[in-house]
Each structure stands twice: as structure tokens, then as C-alpha cells.
Amino acid sequence: MPELPEIHCLAEQMNHVLPGKTIAAVSVRQPKCLNLPVPEFTRVLVKRRVGPVTSRGKWVFVSLRPEAHFLLNLGMGGEVRYHAPGESLPEKWQVALSFADKSSLSLAFWWFGYAHAVPGGALASHHMTASLGLDPLNDGEFTYPRFSDLLRGRKGAVKSLLLDQTKIAGIGNVYIQDILFHAGLHPHRRIPEITEPERKRLFAALRKDLRAAIRLGGLEYERDLYGRRGRLKDFLVGYREGSPCPTCGTTVEKIKTGSTASYICPHCQT
Amino acid sequence: MPELPEIHCLAEQMNHVLPGKTIAAVSVRQPKCLNLPVPEFTRVLVKRRVGPVTSRGKWVFVSLRPEAHFLLNLGMGGEVRYHAPGESLPEKWQVALSFADKSSLSLAFWWFGYAHAVPGGALASHHMTASLGLDPLNDGEFTYPRFSDLLRGRKGAVKSLLLDQTKIAGIGNVYIQDILFHAGLHPHRRIPEITEPERKRLFAALRKDLRAAIRLGGLEYERDLYGRRGRLKDFLVGYREGSPCPTCGTTVEKIKTGSTASYICPHCQT
DNA sequence: GCATCAAACAAAGA
């Protein structure tokens, strides 16, 4: 379940080590995670050289020259590892890229993940990434007015909106817990009932929590491009059912919210 | 996705086994599918005796004495099962009725279904059923003149009209595929551009396809009151993308039509 | 008022 912070850190690491390398070969053990049949997938990638690596939401964008893109979504618990020349691949992987300098990249999806190859010029028609919503890390894009606009006219529960990747990209069921706690909002709170101060708190919490997580390299139980863990250990209420709320001491509860679980302080979040 | 044929068959089966039974108790696991709070819902149903069970469109109407109604809409993939005295309920259900003779009825909604209790005299104010359109099975009501009237003055696509339950009741995204194929109409065809012969073909296809499906007990992948499958297996073009059109051999295509998918022969349907 | 479109909702599958 890597979410925006982990993906952001991963893309940064990839951007340090991959640009300039030429893809020499592609190996696919699990064709289901591809967007193209293996031969076409391979054709789009092989012989191209890696350019800048970026991220948006939970997607990693590897740009290639001549123009093409390699897009990654790690799904739940997927991992990407870099292997220097001579290092061997881990036992489990679904897709691997070998570079001309004998280094390689392996992708291991624990449950659904995607490795998509997009030919030059077709990026805008890659539906899953083209429809991504606001990027909370982009200060020019994720502004309070635009965030307010997003809420305007919607009637559903706040949690569904925040998790909808086509509205705001990158939040999953882990980070959302403390974001809602910081905003003082119950996951079921209807959007029209959110007051202006609460909306401001929510906006601030989104930016702050995600950036704080990035500074710590993401969650302790996730691993980076080199297999190292992040340093973010402690949630305030997330996954802490039965513990006291850090603000008021009320026991944190775990509740069902649609198909996902939520952890809340029933006193602070309304 | 039970549609008119399945619902019609289900109501007939219910009408064979339920009338005369007295509702002894009501159990609700998923209150969201009700139209009333559980206590009131229960009060409307309990101690009443089942009368005739009928259907209109995708709704099942269970009449009760003293007067009241129990209305069912199975949404997508919902199932209703009868359990003789001594038989146990399946694992998954959202609402169950127990009868005085120890038999019972369980309702399992896979996604969006309704179980509504309507007190005596209030049936006309039950909006969802009161606004249902023409019943394609009712020969006195679903006549060619009235069908023609329905099309007159409308500008939209033919598919939207056929799926609009307030215009014609009972057609969903499954049966509509072959109905449009039989009529030679593309789902996007604008209603004013439908010619008189096409209109006749469409009217005939509606009656014929639905009745044929009823004779086969509905779709093979749907189940009846006793868990038995229907015997209708084969669509002509529905869900057969990539197969040849049975008329002309052209490859059947899957296209997006608004929020639903359509399967068409691009040669025969224009 | 009507046509059209988007949104919301109780889940499972890949």
C-alpha cells in the first residue's frame, strides 16, 4: 500500500540513478500487469534511454527517449528495486528491466499492480494517469481555492472524495486516517456539512501530513528502491484502535466505512 | 442484473409458494436498503398475510392483507431465495422474512437493491414504482400506438430511452443489446431519425425478446427462487465482442455509450 | 418540463 509519500520518494531515488541508462531487455513473468501484449510492451521500451523520473499520486512516470513512457502503479504492497551491475535479482518479481550497463530494475507486485508502456505521444490517452486529480505536492495546482471548488456541490462522504484518485491523487487508506483526525472530521461527514474552518484545516492537514511523511522517507513498513525502510512509525489514530486519543484520551475506535476500515477518535472527529 | 424476464419468473414462483403465509418476523442486516427505519419497516410487515405476488419492470410487488405492500428491487445481481421449513438460510443476506409456518425468504443484494415496506393505501405515493413506464408484457398497455407516442417529440439516443424505467419498465443493459440488434439500431441512433419500419421492428423486438427470455426462465447466470439457473445462454451480439455477427459476419464491437457499454454489429446496426 | 449529465451507493474481481 505505498501511497503518495512512498511513491514520491521512490521516484526521486529512481531519478537519481536511472536517467541516462538504456533499456536493453525486458522480462515479464506476469503479463496481467501489463497494458500491452508482451511483444509490443517490449518493443515500446527496449533500446530507449531513460530520462527524468517523476511521480503523480500513486503513479511513477519514467520518461524515455526517443519519446515513450514507462508507468508504474504498485497497487497494494508492490516493490521496485534497483540492482547495480553484478547484483542479482530477488527471488520474486513479475517484471524486470535490464539496462545496457548491466544494472537492472525489478518489480514485485504483492497484489495487483501495473507496469504500463506508453508509446510516444500517447500519454494523454493513458486513461488511468490522464484522469488523475489534483496533486497535493504541486503548490501551483493544489491551492485552497481549487480544493474548495472540488468540494463544492458534492454530497457524499468526505472520505470517499479524498480517496478518489480522480479528484485528489495519492491518498490511500493509511495516510487518510491521520489527515481526517487532524481536520477533526469523521470519515462519514457529508461534504456540504463541512464548515469553512474545517475545510481549511483539512486542506492544511493534507499538505502537511504528506510532506511530513516524505521528509521521513515514508512508512517504516514500506521499502525504498534499495530495500531500506522509511522512518515514519507512528500514527495518531490510524491502526491504533483501543489506544487513547493523543488529544483527549478517548479510546480510538475502528469502524467500517463502506469497504474500507477507519480509525477515529469518536470525540475529536465529528 | 436481473431484468424484466428474471423478475417476472421470480414473481411467478413467489406467487406459487407465498400466498397464504403470515409474516412472523423480519430480520435486517443492512438497513440502507430499506425505505423506513427498521422498527417501522417491521411494523408494516409483521402479522400480515401474503396475497398475490406480481411484477412490473424490475420490481416485485408482494401484496399483503390487511392491506400493505412489500416491494423488491434486486439492483445488480440481487437474489431472493425461498427456504422451506427447516431449511437454513444462506450465509449472505441483508433482509430475511420468517413466516408463521417456519418457512422463510432471504434477500441478498450484491450491489444496490431495495426492500421497501409500504403501508396500506400508500402504494400510489411510492415514487419509484409509481413512476414506472409502460409494461412490455401488458398487451393492453404496451401497444404500438402508445409506443409510437412515447418516441414522438424526443430527441435523445434510443438506448437512453429504452433504459429509462419511467418510460418503459424492465429493460437493462443486458437485454437491450440484442433488442437493438434485432431492430437494426445503433444505440446512439437519435429517436427522430428512426424510420417507421425501424420503429415497428423495435416494438416487435421488445415484445419478442423479453417473452422468449421468460420462456427460458431467464439468463443462465441468474438464479431463481430455488437457486436454479435460467436456460438462456446465447446472445447474438451482447457481450460477444470479437465474435462474428450472426447475420453478416462482421466483428462485433464493444463501445462506450455514456456510462454503459454496448455491443454492436457495426454493419447491421446504424 | 424535459433532456442530459454527473454523482452516489451496500461489492467483488482482476
Add this chain to the structure above:
DNA sequence: CTCTTTGTTTGATG
């Protein structure tokens, strides 16, 4: 919520 798919109703907008 990783993303899609599925059907129906309701409410906003032109």
C-alpha cells in the same frame, strides 16, 4: 481505493 465494472435514482444545469 488500485482500478474497473455494473444499474438505478436523484439532483443540477441548459
